[in-house]
Amino acid sequence: MKLISTIRPLLALFVIIVTVLLLMMMLNLTNYALELWQHLQSLPAVFTWLVGVTVGTLLITSIWVIWRILRPSAGTVREGAPEPLDEVSLRERVQQAEVSGVDIQEALHELEELGRRRVHGRIQITLFGEISSGKSSLIRALVPQAEAETSVTGGTTRELMHYHWVTAAGDELVLTDVPGLNETGGELDALAMEEAHRAHIVVFVCEGDLSRSEFNALNPLLALEKPLIVAINKLDRYSTEDQDAIRTRVRERLEQYPELQIVGITTRPAQTVVRQLPDGSEEEVLRTLPPLTGELEKALQRAIDGRQDLLESLRDNAIFGLVASKLDDAEAAHRRHTADELVRKYTRRAILGGLAAISPGTDILIQGYLGTSLVRELCAVYDVPARELEIEKVLDLSTRQIRKVLPLILAVAGNAFKAFPGVGTIAGGLMHAVAYGLIFDTLGTSVATILETRGELRPAPTSLLFREKLGEDLDTRIRSLARLALESSKDQKRQ
Ligand SMILES: Nc1nc2c(ncn2[C@@H]2O[C@H](COP(=O)(O)OP(=O)(O)OP(=O)(O)O)[C@@H](O)[C@H]2O)c(=O)[nH]1
Ligand SMILES: [Mg+2]
Structure with missing residues (x-):
């Protein structure tokens, strides 16, 4: 003001x-x-x-x-194949990650799978859609000899299934049946999405108008920028007027994606007929009619007959994106693991320091060599610059938080030692050692969390998180630290 x-x-x-x-x-x-x-x-x-x-x-x-x-650039037509992601640098990144101890198995597996698919050279089509939309029935309609399971209960397909399909035009394709979206609470959605990355063409199977979750699921698929066909299935359940209304409605909702092909199909049409029995009575029978998939087949043929090199490079790019994201995940897991190890190492050192203190004071400080080097080493793990001033501030703010809870920590520690038989009178040093251990464990995990989520060392949020975590699960953590302190104390006496 x-x-x-x-x-x-x-x-x-x-x-x-x-x-x-x-x-x-x-x-x-x-x-x-x-x-x-x-x-x-x-x-x-x-x-x-x-x-x-x-x-x-x-x-x-x-x-x-x-x-x-x-003038807005919208509407400019994409010309030619997109710049492919650089496979060479991606492979180099995989190698470097391996040298640093990152688990590169998944990323490598993805690149090997790409190699395999390039060798057999078939066009890959992934079917995508909510459970029970009729994906497996569509496979059966297109490849009658295929043994795809279908069920009324939903959630039949739980793994990826590949089917070899030779089209009427003689093209050799591979159709992949994937688990339905939202199957077992969305657990298998990632599996389906990964397979969509590996495909040349994606067919999104829906029944009737698109539901909100189907509409949302379309966005990441559109982001892959590969040919996408929306197949409205089970049209046999509607009158001709309703079928037209559904098609119009879907087209309207997706009008901002003119490159999308929208087709209507019936993969397993059923009809109830009344049958006259010899005794004159009647019974209703469900009759399955031949499937109607012509529109989809034409749309697929259009996509295949387009530029093959474009299809290949779009597929490759999507897979490279998948490899990069798998590497990101593996690197993040590796960092987390290294940070955990570091925190454990410093907690042990802090316990030893506490045991070595001749007359422990009532004021526990985390300034000094041990605290500084813990934060500095964690910053190195997360590739974040470690500025002296910030490190000091983190330690200073966190120390202020400790003073309020220290009496409680010492009391809980004293209590915890009672659970160990034959420990006798607890020396102040042992309790302080546990408190030190708890503080370093909490500080380390708080700093690591902030570095991971914010990508920089932020003193204020770190100290707030430190305060929050310090009181979490106090009994259990102190009990295991007390065990560690006792073992360390015994080791010290033995030496
Ligand atoms: N009326 C009608 N029913 C169909 C049609 N296509 C499939 N169904 C029925 O829809 C149900 C589900 O079919 P599936 O092919 O198993 O569906 P899915 O998408 O593979 O299901 P999940 O594997 O569970 O994701 C079955 O009861 C089929 O008989 C169709 O064109 N018309
Ligand atoms: Mg299925």
Whole structure:
């Protein structure tokens, strides 16, 4: 508020100066224009025309140039294949990660799978959709000899199943059946999504209009930028008018994606017929009719007959993205593991330090060599610059938090030792050792969490998290630290 009140007069002064300058400029310009007009009057008419035409042309050209610059770029057609991600640098990254001890198995497996798929060279089509939308039935309709299971209960397909399909045009394709979306609470969605990355073409099977979750599931698929076909299934359940209405509705909802192909299919149409029995009575029988998948087959053929190199590079790019994200995950897990080890190492050291203290004071500080090097080492693990000033602030703020809870920690520690038979009277050093251990464990995990989530060392949030974590699960943590302190104390005595 103070700042605003001092700025106000300056702002007013600025407005006055700008107004005066603008006024002067306007008067000057008017004067200049009038002078020019008078000059032109004294010249032959052809000169006046010439100046008029030149000024007009200049104005129109500059307006046209400005419009070209500011015109929204939407609608520009993507020309040619997209720049493929750099496979060489991706493989280099995998190698470097392996040297640093990161588990590269999943990323490597993905690249090997890409190699295998490149060798057999078949177009891969992944079916995607909610449970029971009819994905397995579609496979059965397209490849009648395939043994795809179908069920009324939903959640039949729980793993990836590949089917070899030779189309009427003679193209060799691989159809992949994936688990339905939201199957067992979405547990298998990632499996389905990964397979969509590996495909050349994705067919999104839905029944009727798109539900909200289907609509949301389409977004990450569209982001893959590969040919996507939305197949509206089970159309046999609707009258012709309703079928048209459903198609129109789906088309309207997806109109911002003109590259999407929308088709209607019935993969396992059923019809109830009334049958006359010999005794004159009647019974209702469910009759399965031949599937209708022509529209989808045509759409697939269109996608296949397009540019093969484009299909390949889109598939490759999606897989490279998948490899990169698997590497990111593996690197994050590796960092977390290294950070955990570090925290354990420093907790042990802190316990030993506590045991070695000759007369433990009532004031526990975490400044000093041990605290500083724990934070510094954690920063190195997360590739974050470790500034001395920030480290000091983290330690200082956290120490302030300790003072409030230290009596409680010492009391719980004293109590915990009672659970160990034959420990006898507890020396203050042992209790302090446990408190030190708890503090270093909490500090380490808090710093690691902040570094991981924020990508930088932030003293205030770190100390807040430290306070929150310090009281968490106190009994259990102190009991295991007490055991560690006792073992360390015994080791010390033995030496
Ligand atoms: N009326 C009608 N029912 C169909 C059609 N296609 C499939 N169904 C029925 O829908 C149910 C589910 O079919 P599935 O092919 O197992 O569906 P899915 O998508 O593979 O299911 P999950 O593997 O569980 O994700 C079965 O009862 C099929 O008989 C169709 O075109 N019309
Ligand atoms: Mg299925």
